Amino acid sequence: MSAGARASTATKTYRPAMGAGWWTRKRHYFLYMVREFTALPLALWLLWLLYEIYRAGRGPSAFYPPSSTAFVVFSVICLLFALYHSYTFLSLAGVILHFKVLDKPVPSRLIVLSQFGLWLVASVVIGAVLIGFGR
Amino acid sequence: MSETKPVGFSGYATIEHKPALAHLFWWFMFAQGGVLAAILIPVHILVQGILGPLGIVTVVDRHYDTWIGILGNPIVKLYLLVLISLPFFHFAHRLRYLLVDLGVPAAKTVVAQVIFYGGAVLVTLLAIYVLLTTAPISLG
Numbered sequence: 022m023s024a025g026a027r028a029s030t031a032t033k034t035y036r037p038a039m040g041a042g043w044w045t046r047k048r049h050y051f052l053y054m055v056r057e058f059t060a061l062p063l064a065l066w067l068l069w070l071l072y073e074i075y076r077a078g079r080g081p082s083a084f085y086p087p088s089s090t091a092f093v094v095f096s097v098i099c100l101l102f103a104l105y106h107s108y109t110f111l112s113l114a115g116v117i118l119h120f121k122v123l124d125k126p127v128p129s130r131l132i133v134l135s136q137f138g139l140w141l142v143a144s145v146v147i148g149a150v151l152i153g154f155g156r
Numbered sequence: 157m158s159e160t161k162p163v164g165f166s167g168y169a170t171i172e173h174k175p176a177l178a179h180l181f182w183w184f185m186f187a188q189g190g191v192l193a194a195i196l197i198p199v200h201i202l203v204q205g206i207l208g209p210l211g212i213v214t215v216v217d218r219h220y221d222t223w224i225g226i227l228g229n230p231i232v233k234l235y236l237l238v239l240i241s242l243p244f245f246h247f248a249h250r251l252r253y254l255l256v257d258l259g260v261p262a263a264k265t266v267v268a269q270v271i272f273y274g275g276a277v278l279v280t281l282l283a284i285y286v287l288l289t290t291a292p293i294s295l296g
Contacts, residue, residue: 041259054257060250063193066201067240071283073217074236077224078290084220088209096205103201107194144199151203155214156222 059106066099111136182249182273189246196239228291237287241280248272 044050077084114136115129208215217223226232252272255263262268 039259044257054254057250057254057257060247060254063197063243064247064251066197066205067243068279070200070204070236071240071279071286074227074290075286077217077220077227078286081220081224084223086209086218088211093206093209096201096209100198100201100206103193103198106190107198110190110194140195143195147196147199148203151200151215152207152213154222154226155208155216156219 055102055105056109059102062099062102063106066096066103069095107140111140182245185242185245185276186249187246189242189244192238193243193246197243200239224291227287228294230293230295233287233293237280237283240283241276244276244279245273248276 044054073087112133115133118129118132120127120132203213203215204217207213208218216226227236249272252263252268255268263272
């Protein structure tokens with residue numbers, strides 16, 4: 022854009038010049054976009070879970086357990102995004118949360134560690150229920 | 157900070173600094189949804205989406221009577237409502253800003269906010285409806 026053209030539009034709305042592909046230029050930008058994108062596969066998987074619950078309400082004759090290869094592949098892809106969301110989101114806790122215990126700030130590494138510990142405990146408990154009550 | 161304030165009929169300054177309660181609410185839902193998604197979703201995908209379908213372990217949703225039985229438990233219903241609906245308040249924000257980052261400024265408008273956060277509310281209502289109509293509540 023020439024200097025003249027820029028001057029004539031100076032009082033108009035500012036339009037950022039970044040193209041839609043800005044996030045492909047740097048690894049860091051790319052990973053940021055991957056983190057934001059994780060919402061989509063996770064949303065799809067939860068909608069599938071809601072559909073499975075709905076399907077159970079239609080009676081035993083219409084019921085079949087999901088076993089197709091396509092579904093397993095879909096789940097594997099969703100799991101990779103889910104793990105990336107968990108890793109990035111729980112790591113953030115160390116930046117966001119600030120506590121003091123006995124007038125001493127709790128180190129952020131300890132906070133992050135406690136978040137990952139919570140994730141591990143919750144996963145073991147939920148996994149045990151899902152598998153233990155199954156047959 | 158001092159500023160010249162217009163004075164209303166009552167004689168009191170009319171400038172009010174309202175707390176951004178709506179902002180606080182949606183931000184809280186974004187954070188809670190994010191934490192819940194991070195802690196709860198991976199194990200569900202691993203067990204119900206991969207290990208169960210591959211036949212590696214037994215899972216509650218592989219047989220009709222086990223699945224419908226566990227879905228009747230009120231605590232399970234409440235848990236599933238939290239698991240399914242709260243993350244959508246997180247997803248709504250993330251996906252709206254994903255569009256902004258991809259060069260869609262329209263995703264910043266009020267209309268877009270209504271569509272995305274309204275979508276999360278819709279999923280919540282849908283989840284409540286499905287959970288209440290799927291299996292009768294029982295403690296057995």
